Amino acid sequence: MDRRLNKGIAASIFGIAALAAGVAGFAAHAGAAEQWRHGIVEAKGDAGFLFQAAEGGFDDKHGLNIGMVEFTGGTTTLKALISGELDSFEASPVVAFSAMQQGADIKIIGCDWPGMTYTVFSGLDIKSPKDLIGKSIGVSAPGSLPAMFAQLALEASGVSSDQISLVNAGGSANRVRAVSLGVVAAAASSSEYAVNADSLNIKPLLSGAKVTPKFVKVCLMTTGAKIRERHDDMVKFLAAEMDGLNYALTHRDAAVALAHKVAHLDADDKSAAFIYDEAVENKAVSPELVIPVDNLQWTYDQMVRLGALKEKADVHDFIDGSLREEALALAGK
Numbered sequence: 001m002d003r004r005l006n007k008g009i010a011a012s013i014f015g016i017a018a019l020a021a022g023v024a025g026f027a028a029h030a031g032a033a034e035q036w037r038h039g040i041v042e043a044k045g046d047a048g049f050l051f052q053a054a055e056g057g058f059d060d061k062h063g064l065n066i067g068m069v070e071f072t073g074g075t076t077t078l079k080a081l082i083s084g085e086l087d088s089f090e091a092s093p094v095v096a097f098s099a100m101q102q103g104a105d106i107k108i109i110g111c112d113w114p115g116m117t118y119t120v121f122s123g124l125d126i127k128s129p130k131d132l133i134g135k136s137i138g139v140s141a142p143g144s145l146p147a148m149f150a151q152l153a154l155e156a157s158g159v160s161s162d163q164i165s166l167v168n169a170g171g172s173a174n175r176v177r178a179v180s181l182g183v184v185a186a187a188a189s190s191s192e193y194a195v196n197a198d199s200l201n202i203k204p205l206l207s208g209a210k211v212t213p214k215f216v217k218v219c220l221m222t223t224g225a226k227i228r229e230r231h232d233d234m235v236k237f238l239a240a241e242m243d244g245l246n247y248a249l250t251h252r253d254a255a256v257a258l259a260h261k262v263a264h265l266d267a268d269d270k271s272a273a274f275i276y277d278e279a280v281e282n283k284a285v286s287p288e289l290v291i292p293v294d295n296l297q298w299t300y301d302q303m304v305r306l307g308a309l310k311e312k313a314d315v316h317d318f319i320d321g322s323l324r325e326e327a328l329a330l331a332g333k
Helices: 016-028 074-082 093-101 145-156 172-180 191-200 224-229 231-250 252-263 271-281 293-305 322-330
Strands: 004-009 034-041 064-071 088-091 106-113 118-123 136-139 165-168 186-190 202-207 218-223
Touching: 034 074, 034 231, 064 074, 064 231, 074 088, 074 093, 074 106, 074 218, 088 093, 088 106, 093 106, 093 145, 093 218, 093 293, 106 224, 106 231, 106 322, 118 145, 118 172, 118 191, 136 145, 136 172, 145 165, 145 186, 145 202, 145 293, 172 186, 172 191, 172 202, 186 191, 191 202, 191 271, 218 224, 218 231, 224 231, 231 252, 231 322, 252 271
Parallel strands: 004 064, 034 064, 034 088, 136 165, 136 186
Antiparallel strands: 088 218, 106 218, 118 186, 118 202
16 A cells, blocks of 8 residues: 555645545555544655655554655644644654744654754855845745754854845745745755755755754644643554664664655665765754753744744743653663
């Protein structure tokens, strides 16, 4: 069975009804194993890590059948979770903090990719971050991961938010393409695009691992209602994720091959190998799904300081670490 459902579903185009139809198709083929619907922003070079539990049989080991539901953006994935169409999703906590602040029943249950493998790419004419003063920087929506990262990365390099203009340049690939075409002077995007920098006439200017080491990239999230409704299955899901990530970290060739399969990468595409090596070098992936509370608090506080959030909060209120502790025992860690 193809576990990847409805690639690129977006509520802005098809609505939640399309997702429901895809989930129904998944249920019809799921067999005896408990079904688990997990949302993710569309597969890229990092898929060798993020899809390992579902594609590598680690869900079967724990009696689950994980259906990976792909979306074009984190906000759409969040809406599907809140509507009850998903059991969990993974994205930047930046995507969920605003909804959490407004009382949405969302909980962080683990962080699989806390390290910031993100980069500010610029045109070849940009010699230093200060050359970007007065210029346009490609991001996605205001308050999004790319927008927050761009602001914080440049700020750490001596360029304040009021010295640049943030413009919506679309998804990751489109933002990089906008730099290549000279539409924007720089853009924030996943680090894997560095592998094609020469052919795109762009260059990596600022590395997230170096300039924003406290910024948390990706966490696993669910709702309090799902925790109450499917507690035991959620523990199994987290244990499967732990097993899958541990396997990926110790089997480079298999993880890279899976990324090529899932993301439909060309045989000569080196982005999966690049992001794999960067993740390992920077210890960006956590097979124990460690929840870095201090870094999450820092990320939240920066959003408040930069105006993306209105009120301060204690991120402990947004976390349920008990499921992770149970999953560690189940996974034998």
